[in-house]
Every structure is written in structure tokens, then in C-alpha cells.
Amino acid sequence: MASALVGCLEAQEVDARRPLAHFPPDIWGENFVNFTPQDILMMETYQQKIEPLKEEVRKMLINNHTDVAKKMKMIDEVERLGIYYFYEKEISELLNQIFEELSRKNFNIDYDLQSTASQFRIFRQHGHKMPCDVFNKFLDDEGKMKETVKGDIKGIVSLYEACHLRVHGETILDDALNFTTKILESIASVSEQARHALKQVSHFGIQRVESRFYITFYEDDESRNQTLLTLAKLEFNRLQLLYRQELTQLLKWWHNLDFKTKLPYARQRSVECHFWAIAMYFEPQYSEARMLLIRVLLVISILDDTYDAYATFDEIQQLTQAFERWDLNAMSQFPKEYMKLVFQFVYDVYEEFDKEMSKKGRPYAAQYAKDRVMDLIRSYYLEAKWFNAKYVPTFEEYMMNARITGVAQILGTSSIMGMDEIVDEKPFRLIAEAPKAIRACEVIGRLMDDIVSHQEEQARGHVASGVECYMKDYNLSREEVVAIFHKMFEDAWKDLNEELLVKANPSENHLPRPVLKRILNLSRVVDALYKVIDGYTYSEKLIKEDIITTYLRPFTM
8 A cells, every 4th residue: 555654734824725624523533443363263253154054045046946926035135135246146047037937928927016016126126127017007097006005015115116226218117206205204203114215215225234224124024034134144244344354454554644644634534435435345355446446535535625625726736737747756846745745645546556457467457547536636626727716617517527526437447446357448448438327427426415515615615516507507596406406316317227227239338237336336325425414524424323333233143
């Protein structure tokens, strides 16, 4: 990892030119700095207990005597319990087979609402475009949901979740979402399942957080499969220890950099960055990829806070020119010590990526990653020029630049850099060309952040956000713009859902499914962290409990 940097930030100067944000401090202290030999031994113990259970569940999955409904229910449970990666090949083959059988029957299946909606969701999640016509039998003569389904709470929750896999033109699901939302809101005071569904749609949620909730829910289900439950709890506990082991390594490096002292204006969010990386890929085989991605997240965080919440415009110009040269000698021209620290940090991280990827025979991966961070720096610089000139861009101008500051391209590129199954250059090139899935993620990321952050940012001095630009262009109120943006999110999710469906004739510019899953997970992070407030900056108010349960609360066996 990058070498520890020397020097310290000048004493905080009273300078009206600096748009200081006064971010909340780190809330984690020494919680994650130690990983003991006992922890390693416990990981090994969990692994030993897991192996025979894995095989037992595998036999259940491939049992030819199990009917389709029960098999689909088990696939759903395996996935929602967070252990699907043990059986990806088996699940894929089963779903292909079952989908073909249902296709031959024109999807004429005699299932209740819960099972129909559940199967619809599962097939859509795996890229199979199950037709929304399967819900027609639950409609009355006027094309509205029958009154008789209102009392089927499990069915209503299942339909609500399924609706979020819809694509453009599926009016029946648009109507069903409105219908189910009203019912869930009416029973939320007495139903934990309804409250959770309204708080966080499973398709939009961080998978590790959703698995934690589902394991707890499943444990109270009288129809639970005890073998599945035990395996899920053991594996959750094992991964919890793996995450803490990763965090220990991360925090040693981060504390050695001592940015808490040297760059006190910047957010200290190393734990939150690791949590973000888990949200991108929680599976154990991606440990190395997570550690790589975390460094990129911290680079973005430091650059964002430097350009947005500390540096003067003259300093921003000098920093940007130095990054364009990509030469350590450029630091000799910096008037402030903090500028050297920031430049050296970013430079070291990407030079290390170059060495790591070259060793793996994939130097192009590091080059694409570096190109994307330079795009981000240039976009931050353009925002600074707009603010310095007191210029409010049009919404179209703003979004051209915001596509980059929404970080879908840089994080999409960086996330696949550490994935061993990405073995050629093509996915990196496609991400840089911003196909539909990337553009959808950009809209979700940038505009959700703008809605929850723009008022605070404007108060301290900040370039106009998408909200202000849209208000100015169309002479609308904030409330009207927010409503329009929510419709944009909805359309962007439909675009992303469409891209996730298996294409009969995939085009040359269609992203491979493993890459699309990273883009999906990035959109999920944004939805979970920016739905109400800026949950990255104000983690104590939004995701503290999720982090505690993910890292510090094992299940009782």
C-alpha cells in the first residue's frame, strides 16, 4: 500500500476563501484495529462446520424428486440467506431448465400471489424475462388488483418486491406498486416485514444487510429448513471475521498515513469505505478486490473533500496541473504542505496499481483506472471553475459533468480491476464508453446525492447542484424538482433492470453479467446510503447500526 506520508497540514487558517465543511469526526475509534489468533482459530472452526452442510444443501438443490414450486422456494431461500455463491452453477442450471419448462406452458402456472411474485422476482434477478402477464389472474374486470388479495400480507410483500424488477412499459407492475405500497403503509405499524420492505426494497438493498435481516426473519419462520439456517448463520459469522481481518489491515495502513492529523478537513471514513466495498461484492473470493477498491474509495473521498471543502481556486488549479503532468517533481511548486500530501497519496496509490496489475499481466487495467481518476479530477476542476466564476450551468451542462462526479465509471472500472474472472480489456473499454447501465447508475448516484446534500452545500458555498440547475432552467420549486428527479430514478432503475436481462442477441457493447452485477451493486449502495441523508458523511445517523451488525454481532449458534 502507499507509503506513509510526511509533513503536516498548516494550522487551520481563518480564510474566507476556504469553503470548510466541518464534517463529523470518525465514530469508530479503536473498534476494528485488532484481529487476534483466537479470531483466526474461530474462522477455521466455522469453515470445518460449514463444509458438510454445504454438501447436504447441494444434494437438496439437485434432488430430482422435488417439485418446481419447492425447488424455486429453496433457491429463493439460499439466495436471500446470502449463501448462493456456494451453488451458482447449480442454481443457474436449475433456473434455465425451469424457465424453459414454464415457457413451453406459456407461463400458465397455478400459484398463489406470493409464489407467483417470488418466482417472477427470482427469474428477473437472474436475467430471465418472465412476462408480467403472470399477474393478470390477480386483476378484476377493470384491470385493477382484486380486493381479495389485500389480506394476503405475504403475497402483498412479495408482489411489492417483484414490482421493483419491472422495466419500461409494464403498466401492470406500475399499478401494482402503487397498490401494494398503500397496503404496506397501512399495516406498517403492526408488521415488521412491511416496515422493512418500505424502508429498503430488497432488490435495491445492500446484500449483506438484507441477508442479515432475512436470516433473523427466517429463524422465526415455522417452515424454515434448519440445515439452511445453520449454514447461513455459520457462513455469516465466518465472513464477519474475514471482514474484520481485512479492516485490521486497512486501518493499520490508514492510521500510518495519519490523515486525521495531517488533513483534518477531510472525512475520516475508512470503515465506511470498507462497508461500501462489501456492498459491491461481499463474497469471500473477492477479498483482494475489496482491498483494492477501498483504496480508490479513499482517493475519491480525499479528492472530493480537497476540491470541494478546503482548497482555494488557485490551489485547485495548481493541483490539477500537477495531476495532468503526473510527476512528483510538480510538488515542488506547491505553496501548501497539504497539497503535497494529497498529490503524493493519489500518485502512490495508482503507481501501486500499475505494479500490481503488471504482475498479473493486465497493465491495461491500471491504466483505465488511472484514466478514470483523471476524468474525475478534471470534472472536480470544472465545478471549481463554475463556482469561482459564479456560473450556474444549465441542467444539461451540469449532467454532462455530473456523469463523472457520480463516480459510476471510476468505481465500475476499479471494482473489476480486482476480479480474476475479468481477463480481457473489453469490459474496461465498454465502461469508459458509458453504456446504458453506466448511465443509469450515474443518474441514480448523482441526483440522489444532490437531493440530500444540496441545501447544506449551498449554505457553505458550493457550485450549483442538479437541483438548483433544474430549478433555474424550468422556473420550478425545489419540491417540484425533487418529484421530477424521483421519476428519473425510477426510469433509471427500469433501464438498469432491462440491461440485466439476458439478451437473445447481445450487442458488442453489452457489458458482461459479472460487470453488470457490480454496476447493480453500486446503484444499491447509493440507494441505501443517500435515500434520506448523505449516509457516507453522516454515517452515525444512517448506517452505524448496519455496520455494527455486519462486523461486530455474530449469530448465536
